[in-house]
Amino acid sequence: MAFTAMTKPQASDGPVPRRPPTRRLGVVVVDPLPVVRAGLSLLIGDRPDIDVLAEAGTAEEAVEAVRRIRRSQVVVLVGLGLDGEHDSYWLIRTVRERFPGMAVLACGAKADPTAISRALFTGADGFVDKNADPVEFLQSLRKVASREMVLAGPPTEWVGAIAEGIERRRMVEIALTEREREVLRVAAEGLTARQIAIRLGVRERTVTTHLARIYSKLGVGTRVAAIRAAAHAGLVSVGIPE
Amino acid sequence: MAIRAMETFEGPARVLIVEGHPVLREVVRTACDASPLLHVVGEARTGEEALEACRTVEPDVVLLDLTLPGMDGLEVARRLRGQGNDVRILVVSGRADDQTVFESIRAGVDGFLEKTASVRYITDALVRVAAGERVFTRDQERAAIAELGRLARRAREASGLVPSITPRELEVLGHLSRGLTMRQVASRLGVSIRTVETHVAKLYRKLGASNRVQALAKATDLRLIDLG
Numbered sequence: 001m002a003f004t005a006m007t008k009p010q011a012s013d014g015p016v017p018r019r020p021p022t023r024r025l026g027v028v029v030v031d032p033l034p035v036v037r038a039g040l041s042l043l044i045g046d047r048p049d050i051d052v053l054a055e056a057g058t059a060e061e062a063v064e065a066v067r068r069i070r071r072s073q074v075v076v077l078v079g080l081g082l083d084g085e086h087d088s089y090w091l092i093r094t095v096r097e098r099f100p101g102m103a104v105l106a107c108g109a110k111a112d113p114t115a116i117s118r119a120l121f122t123g124a125d126g127f128v129d130k131n132a133d134p135v136e137f138l139q140s141l142r143k144v145a146s147r148e149m150v151l152a153g154p155p156t157e158w159v160g161a162i163a164e165g166i167e168r169r170r171m172v173e174i175a176l177t178e179r180e181r182e183v184l185r186v187a188a189e190g191l192t193a194r195q196i197a198i199r200l201g202v203r204e205r206t207v208t209t210h211l212a213r214i215y216s217k218l219g220v221g222t223r224v225a226a227i228r229a230a231a232h233a234g235l236v237s238v239g240i241p242e
Numbered sequence: 243m244a245i246r247a248m249e250t251f252e253g254p255a256r257v258l259i260v261e262g263h264p265v266l267r268e269v270v271r272t273a274c275d276a277s278p279l280l281h282v283v284g285e286a287r288t289g290e291e292a293l294e295a296c297r298t299v300e301p302d303v304v305l306l307d308l309t310l311p312g313m314d315g316l317e318v319a320r321r322l323r324g325q326g327n328d329v330r331i332l333v334v335s336g337r338a339d340d341q342t343v344f345e346s347i348r349a350g351v352d353g354f355l356e357k358t359a360s361v362r363y364i365t366d367a368l369v370r371v372a373a374g375e376r377v378f379t380r381d382q383e384r385a386a387i388a389e390l391g392r393l394a395r396r397a398r399e400a401s402g403l404v405p406s407i408t409p410r411e412l413e414v415l416g417h418l419s420r421g422l423t424m425r426q427v428a429s430r431l432g433v434s435i436r437t438v439e440t441h442v443a444k445l446y447r448k449l450g451a452s453n454r455v456q457a458l459a460k461a462t463d464l465r466l467i468d469l470g
Contacts, residue, residue, distance in 0.1 A: 149391025
């Protein structure tokens with residue numbers, strides 16, 4: 001990032017105000033495991049220039065905590081282990097949408113390239129491995145606060161696989177309508193067309209029409225293949241072998 | 243830095259030189275010939291020749307120029323990996339911008355050198371890459387990661403998912419919130435006023451604001467900045 005001034009400011013503009021000193025960083029620690037939260041809070045809270053603003057064990061708690069924060073220079077540190085309807089990716093996306101001023105750093109212990117692609121696509125400013133050394137971990141927080149992309153832990157070879165994951169997701173997002181993605185997400189839970197229809201409050205016929213269109217857009221012939229493709233693109237979470 | 247399975251070292255590494263420029267090709271060949279650790283088994287001038295040579299002479303390591311007539315070096319690397327060929331690839335490139343480094347790493351190469359590197363350094367790097375090491379500088383890794391971030395942001399925006407504020411826009415916003423004029427921001431950032439105006443227009447659009455006061459109020463609301 002270049003701060004070098006190429007031209008002097010014009011005299012008519014008066015003196016350029018000095019840049020204020022760097023502000024303290026605030027961090028919201030989100031992880032389902034209390035021990036992990038405690039460990040991270042200890043590590044972070046130990047630094048003189050970083051405050052732990054809140055800890056949360058679920059996505060809802062995290063959103064609630066984030067909403068109360070009234071300051072800038074905030075990083076939401078999101079562990080990728082949150083499950084359920086409001087999982088880690090939901091949280092990342094929600095923070096990105098509702099609080100775009102906050103930086104989001106995804107954090108995982110055994111994340112694969114698909115999980116990292118998914119975190120980045122949904123709006124994370126970076127990813128740090130939980131096994132990264134403490135110095136690197138803290139540096140990652142400072143970097144994402146200034147919106148510098150961070151990938152700390154995973155080997156450089158993964159850059160290719162992560163990029164492919166993002167591209168796959170983009171293709172799926174662009175190909176499918178919002179309703180089709182919703183149908184696919186519910187279908188991934190293993191529901192029948194009738195159950196999907198009930199859940200979404202539409203007729204069964206509508207669901208089968210959606211499914212047929214999804215198959216054709218994804219170039220697959222079966223529901224399993226469609227769910228596989230969606231999981232591969234990080235649209236839905238299901239255990240995919242590979 | 244992950245290292246691929248280190249093979250037991252048997253004799254010099256078999257090198258394929260892929261270089262469009264005859265003089266450079268000759269220089270590199272001479273340098274390799276002078277090293278007991280390297281043995282040149284082939285030369286190629288184009289991407290097509292390179293792929294062909296990889297099939298016929300089965301080198302251990304390919305020194306790959308990115309700027310080739312016809313199919314370029316990046317495409318050669320992609321095709322080799324696409325064929326499941328895990329021959330080590332060391333790129334030598336005249337360009338070393340973020341995008342080029344990123345695309346190289348993404349294509350699956352094992353090292354990246356700029357053409358300005360000394361010949362001695364090129365042969366050293368060939369030996370290291372042949373032995374399974376990855377040869378990238380910290381700056382190159384950083385560049386690739388930054389580019390990956392841009393890719394994610396573009397993908398997100400193309401999918402109409404979430405408008406995100408770029409680091410540069412955030413910087414501009416910070417300066418505006420401290421009362422700088424567009425001209426002062428331009429001089430602070432070393433760019434033209436026109437560029438700053440473009441950033442500001444995008445910021446207004448993303449924030450749904452039509453003037454500076456609204457934009458700053460919205461930005462404060464969104465915790466993008468602090469207004470004292």
